[in-house]
Amino acid sequence: MTDFKKIEENLKKEAKRLLESGEVTVVLAYGKGFDEKHPMPFAAKSVADVDNIVFNEYCNYNMARYLVRYPQGTKIAIAVKAADSRAVIQLIQEEKIKKENLVLLGIPVIGMKNPKTDEVIDSKTTCGMHNPVLYDVLLGEEVHGQKIVSPYDVLAEYEAMDKDARWQFWKDQFDKCIRCYACRKACPMCYCDPCFIDQNKPKWADKAPQSPGNIMYHLTRFHHLAGRCIDCGECSRACPVDIPLYLFHKKVAKECEEMFNQVSGMSIEDKPVLVNFRVEDSDKILE
Amino acid sequence: MLKKTAIEKISQLAAVLMEKGTLLAPVKEVAGHNFAEINDPQKVDLNFYNTIISPKGAFFPPKEDFIKYKIGKTITEAEQIKVDSKPVFLFGVRPCDVKSFSIMDIHFNAAGIIDPYWSQRRKATTIFGYAYDLNQPVDAADFYNSLGIYAADPEGSDIFMVKKDKDLLLKGITPKGEELLAQLNTLVDAGKDDEKYYEETLKKGKEYKTRFLCIDQDVIAKKLEAVFNNNDFWTKVSSACLSCGACTFVCPNCYCFDICDDTIFGKGTRRRVWDACMFTDFTLEASGHNPRTQVYQRLRQKINHKYSYHVKKYGVISCVGCGRCTRSCPVNIDIYSIVEEALKL
Amino acid sequence: MDFEPKILGIACNWCTYTGADLAGTTRLQYPQNVRVVRVMCSSRINPSFIFRALQLGADGVLVGGCHPGDCHYNTGNLYARRRLATTKKILEFAGIEPGRFRVEWISASEGNRFAEVVEEFTTQVKNLGPQTKLKIQE
Numbered sequence: 046m047t048d049f050k051k052i053e054e055n056l057k058k059e060a061k062r063l064l065e066s067g068e069v070t071v072v073l074a075y076g077k078g079f080d081e082k083h084p085m086p087f088a089a090k091s092v093a094d095v096d097n098i099v100f101n102e103y104c105n106y107n108m109a110r111y112l113v114r115y116p117q118g119t120k121i122a123i124a125v126k127a128a129d130s131r132a133v134i135q136l137i138q139e140e141k142i143k144k145e146n147l148v149l150l151g152i153p154v155i156g157m158k159n160p161k162t163d164e165v166i167d168s169k170t171t172c173g174m175h176n177p178v179l180y181d182v183l184l185g186e187e188v189h190g191q192k193i194v195s196p197y198d199v200l201a202e203y204e205a206m207d208k209d210a211r212w213q214f215w216k217d218q219f220d221k222c223i224r225c226y227a228c229r230k231a232c233p234m235c236y237c238d239p240c241f242i243d244q245n246k247p248k249w250a251d252k253a254p255q256s257p258g259n260i261m262y263h264l265t266r267f268h269h270l271a272g273r274c275i276d277c278g279e280c281s282r283a284c285p286v287d288i289p290l291y292l293f294h295k296k297v298a299k300e301c302e303e304m305f306n307q308v309s310g311m312s313i314e315d316k317p318v319l320v321n322f323r324v325e326d327s328d329k330i331l332e
Numbered sequence: 333m334l335k336k337t338a339i340e341k342i343s344q345l346a347a348v349l350m351e352k353g354t355l356l357a358p359v360k361e362v363a364g365h366n367f368a369e370i371n372d373p374q375k376v377d378l379n380f381y382n383t384i385i386s387p388k389g390a391f392f393p394p395k396e397d398f399i400k401y402k403i404g405k406t407i408t409e410a411e412q413i414k415v416d417s418k419p420v421f422l423f424g425v426r427p428c429d430v431k432s433f434s435i436m437d438i439h440f441n442a443a444g445i446i447d448p449y450w451s452q453r454r455k456a457t458t459i460f461g462y463a464y465d466l467n468q469p470v471d472a473a474d475f476y477n478s479l480g481i482y483a484a485d486p487e488g489s490d491i492f493m494v495k496k497d498k499d500l501l502l503k504g505i506t507p508k509g510e511e512l513l514a515q516l517n518t519l520v521d522a523g524k525d526d527e528k529y530y531e532e533t534l535k536k537g538k539e540y541k542t543r544f545l546c547i548d549q550d551v552i553a554k555k556l557e558a559v560f561n562n563n564d565f566w567t568k569v570s571s572a573c574l575s576c577g578a579c580t581f582v583c584p585n586c587y588c589f590d591i592c593d594d595t596i597f598g599k600g601t602r603r604r605v606w607d608a609c610m611f612t613d614f615t616l617e618a619s620g621h622n623p624r625t626q627v628y629q630r631l632r633q634k635i636n637h638k639y640s641y642h643v644k645k646y647g648v649i650s651c652v653g654c655g656r657c658t659r660s661c662p663v664n665i666d667i668y669s670i671v672e673e674a675l676k677l
Numbered sequence: 678m679d680f681e682p683k684i685l686g687i688a689c690n691w692c693t694y695t696g697a698d699l700a701g702t703t704r705l706q707y708p709q710n711v712r713v714v715r716v717m718c719s720s721r722i723n724p725s726f727i728f729r730a731l732q733l734g735a736d737g738v739l740v741g742g743c744h745p746g747d748c749h750y751n752t753g754n755l756y757a758r759r760r761l762a763t764t765k766k767i768l769e770f771a772g773i774e775p776g777r778f779r780v781e782w783i784s785a786s787e788g789n790r791f792a793e794v795v796e797e798f799t800t801q802v803k804n805l806g807p808q809t810k811l812k813i814q815e
């Protein structure tokens with residue numbers, strides 16, 4: 046099992062070292078919340094801030110979400126778990142950030158929990174990886190020997206549904222949406238300003254939180270995340286009404302993987318699949 | 333008048349209320365409970381702590397259609413949509429939420445500014461307040477005590493309900509509530525010990541402690557005003573904030589809205605939808621200028637509006653401490669802690 | 678009464694639109710269900726156009742572009758291929774009949790092909806019946 050205290054110590058130590066030496070100006074990590082179970086994303090900007098850093102099984106935030114908030118060129122250290130490191134890679138691919146401005150503090154971990162349900166989050170709601178894909182410093186022992194479960198296994202049930210039942214399922218889910226946009230805001234890949242849903246000309250969707258606008262918002266958002274979503278599951282955890290957005294994102298990721306033979310956020314050399322092409326792409330994918 | 337019914341038989345009460353009008357009550361959803369219009373009396377579920385989204389939607393729905401219109405080449409037609417003034421029963425509202433209605437009345441139902449939609453609904457609605465279950469632990473996010481609200485305050489309710497083991501005690505508070513209680517034939521008269529239990533619960537409610545900020549509201553208001561320009565403070569407390577709308581949408585006291593026209597092929601609806609000061613484009617002006625471009629400015633606005641401007645303008649904090657914003661915030665930003673910290677500055 | 682589907686056609690200026698023109702000038706017969714909108718390139722098609730068209734009452738959407746390799750802008754349709762393939766998968770997982778959306782490469786000289794595709798697609802959508810899932814109900 047992961048030694049959370051040890052990682053917390055290492056995280057503090059590294060943060061302190063990096064801030065002290067002036068190597069970075071911000072350390073994006075996790076901080077104390079109003080109680081143990083509710084830690085918060087935290088930006089440490091001085092050595093004094095380091096005391097506030099924590100790490101426990103509820104720190105499932107994807108800190109990559111905050112990277113684009115700092116001006117280009119800011120030296121940032123960021124704590125990354127597996128999916129978070131993939132988000133960083135994806136953002137590098139999209140030229141939102143540069144590797145040379147970053148120090149990745151890798152956290153290998155198993156047993157992160159969703160504070161709302163106290164369930165362990167694994168391949169069901171996230172990509173299910175345990176070790177960061179890219180890091181400069183590793184803050185714990187790499188996790189090995191875990192049974193490898195495909196993050197797409199959860200989809201089977203939904204893929205097997207007949208299309209009318211699946212439509213009904215999604216319609217019921219989207220009807221619950223109150224359009225608070227927490228999903229978009231929690232997502233590390235949703236950095237557009239303005240987001241299509243906020244545009245008035247053209248107005249892509251109704252503003253009212255009811256079926257037509259909700260469906261348009263979600264389908265388009267799934268499309269915008271195609272080949273970019275790194276399956277951290279933050280969108281679904283952020284949702285106050287628990288819409289299982291991750292299912293749709295996983296499905297799109299799976300399709301992209303099959304069609305384009307590339308997994309998002311795995312290498313900084315890659316280009317996002319939808320801003321790329323191969324002449325030999327087959328027309329079969331259109332069928 | 334004190335009446336009672338077995339909680340098991342709550343669906344019978346629900347069925348009677350449904351005959352008399354629209355029943356809004358907590359139902360269980362995947363993520364927790366929420367108020368919903370009841371079509372099936374079995375769905376009413378009083379086994380909840382508090383709903384995810386506040387009951388403000390009963391009077392101020394997330395989407396309110398005002399006008400249906402047609403835009404043609406020459407003629408433009410418009411028709412106003414009337415509020416249905418059928419009686420509504422809002423069932424199972426926690427005391428803090430009941431209090432929120434009177435604060436919202438300032439904006440929608442006070443001299444000079446009467447929102448016909450809000451006020452008509454308010455008039456048509458009978459509120460069944462419902463004391464917190466004093467045997468359950470307090471949620472760590474709650475802090476309604478700080479706002480002078482207690483777990484078993486009947487104030488503001490028409491009928492107040494208290495759970496007694498397997499029974500539900502119902503007490504008429506206003507004449508409207510009394511009258512309704514008398515008509516509800518599925519209820520039986522409560523006994524002496526029930527009366528005693530009811531009175532004791534009201535008393536014990538005061539002992540059911542949430543987090544508590546023992547400070548006069550004017551002191552808070554002044555303090556927040558004084559730290560308005562402390563950008564370091566606001567940047568620090570907002571560094572995690574995602575600037576989404578979750579906190580304001582679940583809040584019983586947030587009342588910002590947007591009016592928009594949704595038109596397709598010349599036919600459309602003018603409607604009011606919830607808006608949130610935390611949205612990036614909330615303050616975007618037609619010129620393209622946006623006075624609040626930074627997350628800290630938006631979070632500061634949210635907190636100051638509730639705890640400072642609102643106190644100065646209307647003499648009351650626009651927050652009832654229900655803890656919803658904290659519970660629903662994806663990054664656990666806690667308005668209570670922020671105010672507490674501001675006071676320490 | 679027979680159901681006559683409404684189909685939105687989106688055709689690229691250089692190939693498919695010209696091909697449609699050719700079909701017209703050579704007086705080929707094909708169903709009139711497709712209303713064609715011209716865009717400069719198939720890669721100009723925002724996936725939201727397709728979702729929105731279905732919401733606004735289209736029973737099917739047909740996209741036409743140049744054959745891969747023939748794009749007037751060299752690579753536009755290669756991007757479009759990936760993008761629209763994704764759109765199709767999304768519609769499918771949302772539970773919309775995939776047969777309501779089709780992408781075809783039709784060159785400027787393929788008037789025949791255009792007529793054929795329209796014929797085929799119209800029959801296909803006709804068989805699927807009216808599209809009610811996404812359509813915004815009044």
Ligand code: SF4
Nearest residue numbers: 232274275277278280
């Ligand atoms: S869409 Fe959801 S799962 Fe995918 S990257 Fe964004 S927040 Fe993570």
Ligand code: SF4
Nearest residue numbers: 235237240241266269
């Ligand atoms: S939904 Fe699309 S437009 Fe909006 S922020 Fe996400 S990627 Fe950008």
Ligand code: SF4
Nearest residue numbers: 222223225226228284
């Ligand atoms: S977080 Fe949930 S409720 Fe909010 S906009 Fe996203 S899906 Fe809708």
Ligand code: SF4
Nearest residue numbers: 573574576579661665
């Ligand atoms: S305080 Fe929380 S819920 Fe409110 S806008 Fe910020 S992140 Fe969203």
